[in-house]
Amino acid sequence: MGKTFPMDFRPRAGVVLCALLLCSCSQKVQFGGTVHTAAVSVGSITGGRVTQVLVSPSDRVVAGQLLVRLDDRVQQAQKKVIQARLDQAQEQLAEAQFAPRYLPEARLAVEQAQAALDSANAALDELMIRSPANGVVESIDLQPGDILLPGDTAVVVNTLKDPYVTIYVPQQDLAPFAVGQSLVVRSDALPDETFVGMVEERDSSAQFTPRNVQTADDRATLTFGVRIRIKDAGNRLYEGTTVTVLPP
Numbered sequence: 001m002g003k004t005f006p007m008d009f010r011p012r013a014g015v016v017l018c019a020l021l022l023c024s025c026s027q028k029v030q031f032g033g034t035v036h037t038a039a040v041s042v043g044s045i046t047g048g049r050v051t052q053v054l055v056s057p058s059d060r061v062v063a064g065q066l067l068v069r070l071d072d073r074v075q076q077a078q079k080k081v082i083q084a085r086l087d088q089a090q091e092q093l094a095e096a097q098f099a100p101r102y103l104p105e106a107r108l109a110v111e112q113a114q115a116a117l118d119s120a121n122a123a124l125d126e127l128m129i130r131s132p133a134n135g136v137v138e139s140i141d142l143q144p145g146d147i148l149l150p151g152d153t154a155v156v157v158n159t160l161k162d163p164y165v166t167i168y169v170p171q172q173d174l175a176p177f178a179v180g181q182s183l184v185v186r187s188d189a190l191p192d193e194t195f196v197g198m199v200e201e202r203d204s205s206a207q208f209t210p211r212n213v214q215t216a217d218d219r220a221t222l223t224f225g226v227r228i229r230i231k232d233a234g235n236r237l238y239e240g241t242t243v244t245v246l247p248p
Contacts, residue, residue, distance in 0.1 A: 029173055031245045033165035035237050039138055039158045044070060046126045047150035053142050061131040067155045068142060070127040079120040086113035135159040160235040167245050168207060168223040176248045177202060177226045184246040185230050187237060197228040
């Protein structure tokens with residue numbers, strides 16, 4: 001005769017089984033990734049010798065803020081000569097008002113001198129390296145006395161705008177991640193806050209494909225890249241921090 005369990009055991013076993021089923025059903029697969037944001041490399045078209053470095057890595061900066069100053073002594077001297085030439089041309093133009101036949105020549109001289117002054121000012125602006133946007137200094141490796149070559153990067157400013165994360169989703173979990181779908185994103189750096197993400201792009205083919213896909217288990221290992229744009233109006237998500245994405 002088979003062994004029987006006490007009557008009070010079976011309800012408890014049933015409760016435990018139901019709890020396990022509910023727990024397993026309520027759990028959703030979560031996906032992690034690294035935040036990426038837009039960074040801008042700033043430099044000078046003309047280059048020059050560094051005289052001042054006004055920021056350090058991780059400093060917050062605002063648009064237009066001076067980051068690095070290059071030696072401008074030669075350009076300032078040239079500007080003074082050009083400014084004197086413009087002043088003289090303007091005086092001659094004023095005098096030519098009483099001799100109309102000299103007006104075309106006087107006007108041309110003023111225009112040429114003004115164009116030269118504009119060019120000199122533009123050259124001076126290239127020696128004042130400023131931040132193109134609000135953000136954080138991501139990298140800078142300059143010291144006073146260093147030579148910055150024309151076109152080289154002086155400072156990388158991360159604007160912290162338009163953060164996104166790319167996750168890799170197995171094909172059996174891919175269906176909910178349709179383009180335009182809203183998701184919940186949690187930052188490991190800000191554990192008490194959540195962000196709204198939106199599926200911006202989804203790969204049309206698998207990122208990692210086994211050489212021989214034969215069994216169901218093999219096919220399940222195929223993953224697809226999903227890029228999720230994160231709404232972060234306060235610019236609090238930094239480049240390189242990690243986040244967790246919860247499926248819808």
